[in-house]
Every structure is written in C-alpha cells, then in structure tokens.
Amino acid sequence: MFKRFAPAGAVLALLLAACGGPQPLSGDWSLDGAASSIAFASVKNGDVAETHHFRVIEGRVDSDGRARLTIPVSGLETHVPERNENMLQHLFRAAQFPAAEVAAAVNPGEWTGLAIGETRRGEVEAHVTIAGVTRTVWADVIVTRAGEHAVIVASAEPVLLDMRDFGFEAAVETLRDIVALESITPASPASFHLVFRRD
Numbered sequence: 001m002f003k004r005f006a007p008a009g010a011v012l013a014l015l016l017a018a019c020g021g022p023q024p025l026s027g028d029w030s031l032d033g034a035a036s037s038i039a040f041a042s043v044k045n046g047d048v049a050e051t052h053h054f055r056v057i058e059g060r061v062d063s064d065g066r067a068r069l070t071i072p073v074s075g076l077e078t079h080v081p082e083r084n085e086n087m088l089q090h091l092f093r094a095a096q097f098p099a100a101e102v103a104a105a106v107n108p109g110e111w112t113g114l115a116i117g118e119t120r121r122g123e124v125e126a127h128v129t130i131a132g133v134t135r136t137v138w139a140d141v142i143v144t145r146a147g148e149h150a151v152i153v154a155s156a157e158p159v160l161l162d163m164r165d166f167g168f169e170a171a172v173e174t175l176r177d178i179v180a181l182e183s184i185t186p187a188s189p190a191s192f193h194l195v196f197r198r199d
Contacts, residue, residue, distance in 0.1 A: 027198050029198055031069070033057045033058060036057050036194045037192065038194075039191055040052055044182075044184050045181055046182070050079075051079075055076075057194070059194065061106065066104075067103065068101065071099060072099050073088060073098060076092070090171045091171045091175065093131045104124060117145065122140075140155070142156045152195050155190070155193075158189040159190045161188050161190050162186060
C-alpha cells in the first residue's frame, strides 16, 4: 500500500528523522552517503516507468533529536543526461534552489532499548523543502541497529510523491512539452535506505 508523500527527492529525508536513535544510541550521528540511497520512479505515457536516484546525500542527527537531511539536486541521476538537465532547470530550479532539505524533531525515547540487529517500525513527521516550498509530510520507516555505531533507516513501504503538493504542475507540463510526451504522471513511488554512523 502506498503512503502519500510530498514531491521528489524530499521523500528521502523523512526517514532521517527516525535515526534520532534510542537512548543507548545517544550522541551525534552523521549520514554515510556512500552507503545510503534515495530513489524514485516516474511514469510517462501512462505505463512507461523509469527509475532515478540522487548521487549525493548529506545528513545529520544531533544528540538533542534534531534531524536534517540535505540532498544537492545537482546529484540527480535519471540515466539520461538531457533529462537530468531538464529536470534540474524546470522542476527543481537548481540554479536558485541547489538543495532539497528535510528537518524533523525526534523523540529518542521511542527507540530506547534497540539492540544490535533489532528492527523497529515507526512513523515519522518531517518538514520537507523543495524549490523553496516547505510541506509537512509523514512516512513509515523501519529502523535497524546495524552495529554498535551504525543505524539504518529505510522506507517500510513505498512513499508516494506527488509533485502537485509543491506546485510543480507547470514544470511537469513543460517537461512533457520538451520531449513531446502524451503525459507524465504527477505522482511517483519513492524508496530510501539511509545509514547513519555515530560521530
């Protein structure tokens, strides 16, 4: 079952919040960008699905429960160079808004007692900013303590991104016109796998 979420890229950071970690996992945590991933799919002409991801992800969870994820949109990879450029220019407006961000306040007590190898499921509220527009979104996440100093936060189910929530209707129409498509579905599923390591 899909959970409705805010637009692209934003998706990613919600999970971040869950990584505020239980009391035994207290301290500051930094995202391991090389081991993490955020991906989403787009659908054109009704039934042609294509997958995309961000090559660079940055993030941090402070000991007081403040979580933040930053996604430089220049790291977008759609596997088609021209499409990368079109989306950066018309959808993400990268020249003016170089990064998407997600911020959340986490209650460390919710994860107290998480043992190494243990997995716990929860729901996270976060404030997502894309192209200067901020929306409050929710996502179901699975948090796993992967080691003494490592925590994994992943999507528990596909997150449905809807570009209309961020006012991207005109941008989507522009992208459709550029490549002469019949349609671009405004909503798309996204997934994420975020690895945090204690500083």
